[in-house]
Amino acid sequence: METLKALHWKLFAEGKSGIMVVLQALDAAGKDEAISFVFSNLNAQGLRTTSFGKPSETEKKHDYLWRLHDGLPARGEISLLNRSYYEEVIVKQVHNDIEDYEYPPGTKIEDVWQMRYRQLNDHEKYLVENNIHVIKFFFHVSESEQKDRLLKRMKNEDRQWEFSFNDVEEREYWDDYQKVFNDVLNNTSSSYAPWYVLPADNEWLSRAVITKVMNEKLKEINPDFPTISKDKEKELKDYIDKLEKE
Incomplete structure (x- = not known):
C-alpha cells in the first residue's frame, strides 16, 4: 500500500499521465x-471518484x-468509475432497454451490442493514445x-441505508447477467485496456x-x-539563504 501511495504522489507531481479505473459488478460485490x-x-x-446511476433526462439527450467526461482523469490523477459506461451494454442488454433512436436506422438489435463493444474499444484506445491509461476490474461474486x-x-439497521429493493429484484436476472458479463469481458478486454476478473467472494484477495x-x-x-x-x-539557493537568515 505504501508503494502505491508513493507512486501516486509521483504521478500527481509529474502531471503527465492519468489512470482511469473502471469498477464493474453486481450489487454487494465489494x-x-x-x-x-x-x-x-x-x-x-x-484522486477522483464518480458513481454512475440511471441517466438523467439531460444525459439521455446526449x-x-x-456523461463519462466529468469522470475522466486529468493528467496526474487516478479516476475511479464506480460502475461506468459499461452499464450501457450490461443493464440495457439484460433488460433490452434501448430506444431505436440510440442506434442507426435499419440496425438489427442483435448487432447493436457488437457495435457498442467496438465503440468502447475505440474510445479506450483513444484515451490510451492520449496517455490516459485504462484499467478495468470486474468483481465476480457468487450467487x-x-x-x-x-x-x-437488510438485517443490520446500521447498514439498511445501503440496501435497495432493486438489488433483490435484479437477482431474478442472475443467469442473464452472467451471460452478458461473459460476452462483455470477451469483447472488450484488450492489450491496452484489459479486464481483471476479481474473486469477489474473497475480499482480501480482491x-x-x-x-x-x-x-x-x-x-x-x-x-x-519534477526537478x-x-x-x-541559483534563484532557489538565494531564497533558501534569505529564509535561513530571517
Whole structure:
C-alpha cells in the first residue's frame, strides 16, 4: 500500500499521465469497500471518484458516453468509475432497454451490442493514445455470497441505508447477467485496456489483486518528481539563504 501511495504522489507531481479505473459488478460485490480500502489513503488532490446511476433526462439527450467526461482523469490523477459506461451494454442488454433512436436506422438489435463493444474499444484506445491509461476490474461474486451479503445489509439497521429493493429484484436476472458479463469481458478486454476478473467472494484477495495491478501499472508509467531547472537553481539557493537568515 505504501508503494502505491508513493507512486501516486509521483504521478500527481509529474502531471503527465492519468489512470482511469473502471469498477464493474453486481450489487454487494465489494466495489465500495475496495475503494475505501485500496484508494482512501492516496493523495486526495490526485484522486477522483464518480458513481454512475440511471441517466438523467439531460444525459439521455446526449450520446451514452457524454456523461463519462466529468469522470475522466486529468493528467496526474487516478479516476475511479464506480460502475461506468459499461452499464450501457450490461443493464440495457439484460433488460433490452434501448430506444431505436440510440442506434442507426435499419440496425438489427442483435448487432447493436457488437457495435457498442467496438465503440468502447475505440474510445479506450483513444484515451490510451492520449496517455490516459485504462484499467478495468470486474468483481465476480457468487450467487450465494451475494445473497449472504444482501441479507446482512437488510438485517443490520446500521447498514439498511445501503440496501435497495432493486438489488433483490435484479437477482431474478442472475443467469442473464452472467451471460452478458461473459460476452462483455470477451469483447472488450484488450492489450491496452484489459479486464481483471476479481474473486469477489474473497475480499482480501480482491483488494490484494487491485493493489498489485495498480502498482504494476504505475511502475510501467514510471513517474518521477519534477526537478528544478538549471536556471532556477541559483534563484532557489538565494531564497533558501534569505529564509535561513530571517
